Amino acid sequence: MSRVVDRAGTWIGWALFADLASAFTLTFGYMFSKPVTMQYPDKEKWLPYSRYRGHHFLKRDEEGEIKCVACELCARICPCDCIEVVPYEDENGNRHPAKFEIDTARCLFCGLCEDACPADAIALGQQYEFSSFSSRDLVIGRDDLLDKPGKAMTGGGVVAARLNTDEDVLVETSEPHGYNWWRNIRRT
Amino acid sequence: MELLVALGLIAIKVALLIAMLLLLPLPLTWLERKIAGHMQQRMGPMRVGWHGLLQPVADGIKLLTKEDHIPAEADRFLFKLAPILALAPPFVVFVAIPFGETVSVLNAEITLYVSNLNVALLFVFAVIGLEVYGVIFGGWAANSKYAVLGSLRTCAQMISYEIPMGFAVIGVVMLAQSMSLVDIVRAQSDLWNIVYQPIGFFVFFVAGLAEAQRIPFDLAEAEGDLGAGFHTEYSGIRFAFFMVSEYVIVLLVSVLSVILFFGGWNGILIPLPPLLWFALKVAFFIYVFMWFRFTLPRYRYDQLMAIGWKVLLPLSMANIIITGIAFT
Numbered sequence: 357m358s359r360v361v362d363r364a365g366t367w368i369g370w371a372l373f374a375d376l377a378s379a380f381t382l383t384f385g386y387m388f389s390k391p392v393t394m395q396y397p398d399k400e401k402w403l404p405y406s407r408y409r410g411h412h413f414l415k416r417d418e419e420g421e422i423k424c425v426a427c428e429l430c431a432r433i434c435p436c437d438c439i440e441v442v443p444y445e446d447e448n449g450n451r452h453p454a455k456f457e458i459d460t461a462r463c464l465f466c467g468l469c470e471d472a473c474p475a476d477a478i479a480l481g482q483q484y485e486f487s488s489f490s491s492r493d494l495v496i497g498r499d500d501l502l503d504k505p506g507k508a509m510t511g512g513g514v515v516a517a518r519l520n521t522d523e524d525v526l527v528e529t530s531e532p533h534g535y536n537w538w539r540n541i542r543r544t
Numbered sequence: 545m546e547l548l549v550a551l552g553l554i555a556i557k558v559a560l561l562i563a564m565l566l567l568l569p570l571p572l573t574w575l576e577r578k579i580a581g582h583m584q585q586r587m588g589p590m591r592v593g594w595h596g597l598l599q600p601v602a603d604g605i606k607l608l609t610k611e612d613h614i615p616a617e618a619d620r621f622l623f624k625l626a627p628i629l630a631l632a633p634p635f636v637v638f639v640a641i642p643f644g645e646t647v648s649v650l651n652a653e654i655t656l657y658v659s660n661l662n663v664a665l666l667f668v669f670a671v672i673g674l675e676v677y678g679v680i681f682g683g684w685a686a687n688s689k690y691a692v693l694g695s696l697r698t699c700a701q702m703i704s705y706e707i708p709m710g711f712a713v714i715g716v717v718m719l720a721q722s723m724s725l726v727d728i729v730r731a732q733s734d735l736w737n738i739v740y741q742p743i744g745f746f747v748f749f750v751a752g753l754a755e756a757q758r759i760p761f762d763l764a765e766a767e768g769d770l771g772a773g774f775h776t777e778y779s780g781i782r783f784a785f786f787m788v789s790e791y792v793i794v795l796l797v798s799v800l801s802v803i804l805f806f807g808g809w810n811g812i813l814i815p816l817p818p819l820l821w822f823a824l825k826v827a828f829f830i831y832v833f834m835w836f837r838f839t840l841p842r843y844r845y846d847q848l849m850a851i852g853w854k855v856l857l858p859l860s861m862a863n864i865i866i867t868g869i870a871f872t
Contacts, residue, residue, distance in 0.1 A: 376840075383583050383839040393587045540585075 392540045394514055401517035401527050403534055406508045409465045409480040412458050412496070413504035422502065423477035426453040430469035430478055438462040439469060456498035461491045482508040485527065512536065557658050561638055569791035570600040576834050583838045604784070612780040615686060622685035627778070627785035630678025634792035637671045640664040641799055642726045644809045644819045656819070657726065664725040665717065668800065669710055672755070675793065676702040679764060682786070683774035694773030697845065698764035701754055704852035705761075709751035711860035715744040715867040716804045729808030736807040740871065743863040745805040747856050752797035754852070757790065758833055760840040761848060768842075798829035 369375070394400050404410060415423045426443030442455035470479045483505050488494050496504075513534030520526040574589065574597060581588025589596025614623055641664075642657035661667050676699060683695020717723055719740060720731035728737075738745050754761035765773030775786045802808060802825040809818035816824075843851070 379839050380835065383835065386585060387579065387582045389585060391582065391587045392585050393590075395587070395590065398591065 390540045392537070394537060397517075397519045397527055399517065400514045400534075401529050402537070403511045403513045403515055403529075404482045404484065404508050405511040406482075408482055408484075408508060408511065409467045411460065411481055411483040411486055411504055412463075412469070412478060412501060413481045413506055414456065414498065414501040415477050415479065415506075416502065422452055422498075423475050424453050424456065424473075425475050425477070426451045426456075427474060429472045429474065433468045433472040435466060435468065436462045436464055453498055456501060457495055458501065459495045460486065461494040479507060481506050482511070553654065554658060558639075561658065562635065565635055565638060565792050565795070566788065568795060569788045570604065572791045572794070572830065573600045573603070573787075575830075576837075579831070579834045580838050583835075607780055607784045610780040612782060613777075615688065615777050617687040618777065619685040619687070622681045623777075624782075626678050626682035626685055627782040627789075628678070629681060630675060630789045631785045631792075633671050633675040633678075634789055634796055637668050637796055640667045640725065641796075641803070642729065642808070643822060645726075647819075660724055660726050663723050665713060665723045665728070668725075669706070669713075672793075672796070673702075673706055675789070678786075678789070679774050682778065686774075686777035688777050690771040690776045691774050694764045694770045694776070698757065698774060701757075701761065701763060701848060701852075704849060705751040705754040705856070708747050708852065708856035708860045709755060711857070711864060712744045712747040712751065713804055714860075715741045715863050718864075718867050719871060725803050725808075729803055729810065732807040733810050736805065736810070738805045741805060741863065741867070743859055743866070745801070747860045747863065748804065749797075749801060750851075751856060752801065753833070753836065754848070756793045756797050756833070758794065759837040760843050762842060763845060763848060794830060794833050795826070798826045798833065801829050802826050 394402060396402070417423050424441075426441050428441045428443070431437075431439040431441050438459040438461075440455065440457045440459075441453050443451050444454040445451055465480060467480050473479075478501075481504055486494070514537050515529045515534035517527050517529045520528050577599070578588040578596070580586075589599035592598045592602045614620060639658045640661050642655075642660065644656035646653045646655050648654070679698045679702075680695045683691040683693075683698070686692075716728060716737055719737060720728040722728060722731070757764045763773075765775065770776070775783055778786060802822065806825050809822040811818065811821040
C-alpha cells in the first residue's frame with residue numbers, strides 16, 4: 357500500500373514540477389542571503405592567522421641586537437636557494453650577518469628557514485602585500501627584514517579597510533579585530 | 545497639415561521606441577549580473593558607480609573601442625550583415641506592440657502604440673521568425689566549427705519551437721475573437737487569459753525561453769561545449785549587436801506573455817496607472833527569465849527536440865481543442 361502511495365506521490369510531484377519548484381525556492385532563498393564576498397581593497401581586508409607564512413622578518417633580542425648568528429643554516433636548507441648570508445665578527449667576538457638578503461621573487465614560503473634556525477632569528481610573518489613592478493625590488497636586505505611586521509597575534513578575521521592610492525598603493529586597516537568570515541557561510 | 549502631424553507623431557514614437565530598446569539592455573545586463581551574483585552568494589559588479597550601476601556603460605565603451613576583428617577565412621559580406629539581421633527583427637516587432645491605451649498630452653489623446661494592426665499577432669510571429677537568419681548567417685560566415693555547430697542547432701531549435709509557440713496563442717485568439725493585440729488586452733479586462741489558458745501559457749513560455757535562446761534552451765551559445773556558439777568569432781560592436789538583440793528578445797517574450805496571458809495593462813486589486821501595471825508585470829517576467837537562467841542546467845540536444853515535438857506540440861494542440869470545445 358505504502359509503495360503505491362509513494363509511487364503515486366512521485367507521479368503527482370513529476371506532473372506538478374515539484375523538483376523544479378524546490379530548485380527555484382532554493383535559488384530564490386539564496387538570492388536574499390548575505391554575500392560571502394570580501395571586498396578586499398575597497399572596504400575590507402583579511403587578517404591572517406598566526407600560523408600564516410607571509411613575508412620573512414628578522415628578530416632582535418632584549419638588548420636590541422640582531423638575534424641572527426649568521427650560521428647560514430637557513431641558506432643551506434632553502435630549497436630554492438634564495439637566502440644569501442655574509443657573516444662578520446663584532447668587537448665582542450659575536451657572529452652577526454653583515455649581509456642578509458632574501459630574494460622573495462624566488463622564495464616559495466615553505467618556512468624551512470624558520471624551522472632550521474638555531475637562534476630563532478628568522479620567521480615568516482603576516483605581511484602579504486608586497487608586489488612590485490621590478491623583480492630587483494623583491495630582493496630584501498637585512499635592515500628591511502628587521503623592520504617587517506611579525507606574526508599575527510589574532511587572526512582569521514575580516515577588518516574594515518580603505519584603499520589609499522595617494523602616493524603608494526596601500527590598504528589601510530583601522531581596527532585590530534574583525535568579524536569571522538565563516539559566519540556568512542550558509543549551511544543547508 | 546493633419547497628415548504631417550500624424551507623420552510627425554509616428555516619427556516621435558518610433559524614435560522613442562528605438563531609444564528605449566537600445567538603452568534598455570544596459571540596465572538589464574546590470575540586473576542580470578546582480579541577480580547572478582546574489583544567487584551565488586556573490587555581490588556582482590560593485591566598483592563602477594554606486595553598486596556597479598555604471599558597469600554596463602563601462603562595458604559598452606569597452607566594446608566600442610575594441611578591435612572589430614573579422615577572421616581571415618570568413619565570408620566578409622555575410623559576416624557584416626548578420627549582426628544587423630539579428631538586431632533588426634526584434635526592433636521591428638515592437639511596431640505592433642501596444643504599451644497601453646491612450647495618454648493625453650497637451651489636450652491631445654495619444655495612443656501608446658505605433659500602430660494597431662488587425663493582424664498584429666501574425667505580424668509578430670512572422671517578423672520574429674526572421675531573427676533566425678542573423679544567427680545562421682553569423683555562424684556560417686565566421687567559418688569556425690563552433691559557430692557553425694551553434695547556428696545549426698539554433699536553426700533546428702527555432703523552427704521546432706516556433707510551431708508550438710504559434711499554436712499556443714491560437715487559444716488566446718479564439719477567446720478574444722481578434723488578432724489585434726489591443727483587442728486581446730481589452731478582452732481580458734474582466735479576467736486574465738491565464739485563468740482560461742494555463743496550458744497555453746505554459747507552452748508559450750517554454751517555447752519563448754527556447755526562442756530567446758535562454759537557459760535551459762541556450763544550445764546555440766552553449767558556453768561549455770561551443771565556446772560562445774554562433775557569435776564565437778564576433779568582437780567589438782558587432783558582438784554588442786548580438787547581445788542587444790538577445791535582451792530585446794527577452795523583453796519581447798516578456799511583453800508578449802503579459803499582453804497575451806496576464807491582462808496587459810489591466811490591473812487587479814491595487815489601482816495603479818495602466819502603464820505602471822504593464823511595466824511591473826513585464827519586469828516580473830524579465831526577472832523570471834534571469835531566475836531560470838541561474839537555476840537550471842542546459843538540456844541535451846535530443847532532449848530539446850523531444851520536448852519541442854513530443855511534449856509541447858501535443859499540449860498546444862490539446863489546448864486548442866479544449867478551448868474550442870469549452871468556450872465557443
